[in-house]
Structures are given as structure tokens and as C-alpha cells.
Amino acid sequence: MTVPSVPSTEAWRPRARKVVVLASLVALGTVLLAAAIVWTWRHELPDPVASHWSAAGEPDGFMSLEAFALSSVLLVAGCVALFGAIGWSWGTSASTRRTVGAATVWSGAFGATLLLAGTASQRGLDDATQATSPGGALALALVLPLVPAVLAALVVPGDPREPATTPVADDAARVPLAEGERAVWIRRADGVPGLAVGALAIALTAVLAVVLQLWAMLVVPALLAVVLAAMFAFTVRVDASGLTVRSALGWPSTRVPADEIVRADVTRVRPLRDFGGWGWRVGQGGRTGVVLRAGEALEVERTGGRVLVVTVDDAATAAGLLNTVAERTR
Known part of the structure; x- marks a missing residue:
């Protein structure tokens, strides 16, 4: 009788590397495309552009368009490197590879949306100090990338079936069951710790959005509530x-x-x-x-x-x- 071979514990590596490479290309391509679009707006934007806003919604940080676009690209590149390292080294299971793929694609779409929305609101301005609060842009940047991220997770294949061919170790604990007996x-x-921290974060972000009248930012505590219930x-x-x-x-x-x-x-x-x-x-x-x-x-x-x-x-x-x-x- 032929005994089936035991599946290799390294068989996951090609699958993980494929996910890392493809997701990284999508993320970097997305933010680079956004940077190219923003560059075509350069004659319509103030110099420097607003790059940061205070809690009161007033611009308090400025930089050249080139530096602003480069910082967005580098932010995405850092996230791609982090998620890529996790998937490349630890992507043994399909759930990990799906998480890595989704997070990588989300980071690229997040950086691209934030760059586009942050600069689009400044087109036609002579002075960046007149730029409006980016609360809506930030909310859009958090929500919109969820669409490609979910799609990325869905297209990552699951693990192939790998039935074990070796017996369960003798020293592994068992629950004795009679022949034909079943148990559930x-x-x-x-x-509790995670729920407490999450509930506090939801309360703080909701209060902050109301106090500053950044109504679009109420999407953040709403998303946090969904994550809390799911996780x-x-x-x-x-x-x-x-x-x-x-x-x-x-x-x-x-x-x-x-x-x-x-x-x-x-x-x-x-x-x-x-x-x-x-x-x-x-x-x-x-x-x-x-x-x-x-x-x-x-x-x-x-x-x-x-x-x-x-x-x-x-x-x-x-x-x-x-x-x-x-x-x-x-």
C-alpha cells in the first residue's frame, strides 16, 4: 500500500510571495497615479500647499507640492514594506495572506485618496491658509479604500486541502468517547480589555467630531464600532x-x-x-x-x-x- 506524502510546510511560500508582490504593485501604482494627477494640477495650486490642519480645522503645516506628494508616496511605501514583510515571512495561512493583501491595497488607496482630496480642495487658491478643514477628505480616505481592500481579500485563494497522514501524537490529550459516540x-x-479600549476610542472620536463640528468624521467611530463587534x-x-x-x-x-x-x-x-x-x-x-x-x-x-x-x-x-x-x- 502506498502511503501519501506529508504536505511540505514550505508549500505556502510561493503563494505568500505572489500575494505580497501583486498587492504591493497595486498599492504603489495607485499612490503614484494619484501623485501624477496632482502634479498636473500644480499651476492651479498655491505654493506652498497646506499639508496639516489643527484640531480647530485651521491649516498649520505647509510644504511644497513635490514634498507633499513624496511624503504620501513614502508613507504608502513604508506600509507596503511592513505588510510585505509580514506576508513574506509569516504568510502560512490563507487568512494571513488575505489580511496582508487587503491591508497593503488599503494603504495605497488611503494615501492616494488623502493626497487627491487634500490638494483638490486647494485648487484655485492663491494662499494655502485659506484651505478648508480636511475632515471630509479624511473620512473619505478611511472609507473609500475599504472597497478595493475587500476585493483584494476576496481574490486571494484559500488554502488547499491538506489532510494529515501521520497519527496524532501519543502524548496529546484526548477526551474518551465510545465507538459511535459524538460530542460537541x-x-x-x-x-473585555479590547472592548474597553475600543469603547473609549469610539467615545473620544465621537466627542471630538461633535465638538469640532467635523460631522464627516463621525464615520470614524461608526467604523470603530463595526470593527469592535467583529473582532x-x-x-x-x-x-x-x-x-x-x-x-x-x-x-x-x-x-x-x-x-x-x-x-x-x-x-x-x-x-x-x-x-x-x-x-x-x-x-x-x-x-x-x-x-x-x-x-x-x-x-x-x-x-x-x-x-x-x-x-x-x-x-x-x-x-x-x-x-x-x-x-x-x-
Whole structure:
């Protein structure tokens, strides 16, 4: 009998590099196109142009058009380099590659929109001190790039099926089940620290927008509220099919099929040190983390060198049941 080969843990690298290269080209191309358009407006713009506004909406920073355009391009280039390094080194899972692709494309569209909107409002002015507050431009720059970012995430292919071909390790914990017996484990995972910080940020940005009468900026706390609902309340389910982690909004979500589980264990998570913060995160080595708090977490190693970590109570039972259902698929 021929035994199937174990999928290479390096098979993800070509897929990750393709996403990084294509997303980087789109992001840099977008902001360079915006810079070229702005350059055609140079005879209609004041010299220097307003590049920064105070909290009261008054221009308080100025620079040449060339410097303003270059700073936008360099900002995007820095974001592209950061996200590219994450995807290039840690893009083991499709969720990470989709996040990297979306974030990279968003940064390019953000820089381009901010550059275009910030200068378009100054066309025809003789003095940049007359430039109006960019609150609407900033709101547009935050929202409009979400469209290409979502499209970028959607076109990134998912991970190919990679069933495990080796047995679950003998030292991995199990939940004993009789032959034919089934079990389901479900827990709610919430992030009090992240919810508290997010709620404070929502309140502060809403108050600031009202006090300064920058009504367009109310889109910021609205977006923060959606992110908060999507990132800090999850349902974690273990059954015969494997592991499912789903946000309260239904997205983001991920599923680990039972036949792709190498082993499951309990681990301890320090959000800042291990994942750089809270929410849906990418940690060292490319681990994907649903990090809602510090402490006990479920760690699932799957084929292809992928690892998923979820902070949830009673992780020991979840790990034992996952090892049992994974063993049954062998």
C-alpha cells in the first residue's frame, strides 16, 4: 500500500510571495497615479500647499507640492514594506495572506485618496491658509479604500486541502468517547480589555467630531464600532467536523477540518508580547491568533505548518476533543 506524502510546510511560500508582490504593485501604482494627477494640477495650486490642519480645522503645516506628494508616496511605501514583510515571512495561512493583501491595497488607496482630496480642495487658491478643514477628505480616505481592500481579500485563494497522514501524537490529550459516540463543545469568547479600549476610542472620536463640528468624521467611530463587534466576540465550536471560530457578526471566521489537525494543546497567551495586541492577529512564526485576553488559550497545529491560537475558557476540553476527532479521521 502506498502511503501519501506529508504536505511540505514550505508549500505556502510561493503563494505568500505572489500575494505580497501583486498587492504591493497595486498599492504603489495607485499612490503614484494619484501623485501624477496632482502634479498636473500644480499651476492651479498655491505654493506652498497646506499639508496639516489643527484640531480647530485651521491649516498649520505647509510644504511644497513635490514634498507633499513624496511624503504620501513614502508613507504608502513604508506600509507596503511592513505588510510585505509580514506576508513574506509569516504568510502560512490563507487568512494571513488575505489580511496582508487587503491591508497593503488599503494603504495605497488611503494615501492616494488623502493626497487627491487634500490638494483638490486647494485648487484655485492663491494662499494655502485659506484651505478648508480636511475632515471630509479624511473620512473619505478611511472609507473609500475599504472597497478595493475587500476585493483584494476576496481574490486571494484559500488554502488547499491538506489532510494529515501521520497519527496524532501519543502524548496529546484526548477526551474518551465510545465507538459511535459524538460530542460537541461550544464556548463564547469575549475580550473585555479590547472592548474597553475600543469603547473609549469610539467615545473620544465621537466627542471630538461633535465638538469640532467635523460631522464627516463621525464615520470614524461608526467604523470603530463595526470593527469592535467583529473582532471581540466569537463563538468557538468543536465537533466531529473539527474546529470552527466565528465572529458574532459572522465575519471573520475560520474552520480547521478534523482531518487537517496534527494536534491540539493548551497554551498561555500574552497578547502584546506574543501577538502585538488584541483581535484577529498574526504572531511570530505566522501563528494566527484570535486574541481577546491574556491567559489560557487553545492552540491547534494543522498541516502545512499552520497554527491557530484562540483565547477561550476550558481550552483543555476543546483540545482533548479535537485530538479525539482528529484521530478518528485517520
